[in-house]
Amino acid sequence: MSEDMSREADDLADLSFEQALNELEAAVQRLEEGDLVLEEALALYERGMRLVQYCNDLLDKAELQVAKLTVQSNQP
């Protein structure tokens, strides 16, 4: 079980914020549509809640990164 968890956590880490949002939206929709086997529904729910947590974490930890494009003509 814990192996499953860490593997899935890694899956999340690869997601961009937008991807996570899209997947979350899809999960909510499927769950609300019903007609799911209970195991699927539970898995979807757990995944969805982790996505919510993941997105909030991303926002919490984000710090604006600013880089400056060097002007090529200034370089030798």
Added chain:
Amino acid sequence: MTAAQLSLPLDDEGWGREEHFGPWTVGALTQYIKELLEFDDLLEDVWLRGEVSNFARAASGHLYFTLKDSEATLSCVMWRSAAARLTWQPEQGTAVLAHGRISVYAPRGNYQLLVDELHPLGLGDLHARFEQLRAQLRAEGLFDAERKRPLPPFPHLIGVVTSAQAAALRDVLNVLRRRYPLVRVLLSPTLVQGEQAPPQIVAALQRLDARDDVDLILLVRGGGSLEELWAFNDERVARAIAACQHPVVTGVGHETDFTIADFVADLRAPTPSAAAELAVPDQAEMRGWLAEQGGRLQGGIGRRLDEARQAVAQSEALLRRFSPRTQLDAQRQYVDDLSRRAGRAMSHRLALDRAALGGLEARLAALSPAATLERGYAIVRRADTGLVVCRVDQVQPGDGLVIRVRDGEFGAVTRSEP
């Protein structure tokens, strides 16, 4: 010299002119002209519009130029002291409003304007150029709504074209940090005003646009005068924006400033901060949305679990109905039922029997010897056996008898044969 002295128009009667005979000297005539012009009230205080040409700044710091319009030209001088007060750089072709007085420069026989104030008259001209370029680019379709591209809803990398020192950049970064710190910013620095600005802005745009990882470009500059914002009305800048493969958002000046760049851009924001706001989603809204999704997940799984529980309960009921125990119970109940019915039938039957018995009893009573005894008959039984004596041979003399009559019994002894 005498003649020149005589020529001074000192006399109201004008004798000087009348008294002047013979040729003037050049100097005397020039002096006469100089005094005519320099003491004229009108020419002492002149506001003049014209276009600058032959502009030259002497080593002394004095400015020499000509003001002209379509009909005439006029030499101008601006002494160093007045020139030092200028906050702008007059150029060839600039339309200006000059103030000064007319003077005559005798050595060259020149009259000229001694300028003490000089203002650019660009506004009217700039407006004309603005309108002309706007009309032209509109005709080319560069402002068409179909050209406007939507902004990516969740940008990863935003390119910012502005001056690295500008307050506009600080404003943009503050807004991005507050609203959507997930985004990365790539600054492409450039001058944003002056003659060098347009080509630099074009290059800065192109450097960003050449990258595939840029999602959109912000082209911003803080507020300023029309002249200071002029680079954003440059045709080269406009065409560079139109050529960008990534969406461009402009935020130049204040709410009321519209530049050609704004018209070409995919989206125009009134200020740099507003441009940054349009470029990214708001994390406060995102968090609200996330909370809502969390709630919907809870609700969804709650309903699903309820369904599951219900299904389990139904199955349990079904199972119970068909279990052996239930069948046993049912049979037991059947037995109970039967026995209850049997009991009911039994007691019914007993009641019937009892009723029948009653009837018989009554009939029996009617037939009993008691009634006969009532009529005076007696029943004679042997005292020793209790047997009823019906015949004579059943008794011997001396046998004890019991005689029953209507209201009781009494004993008797047989005496003899009759």
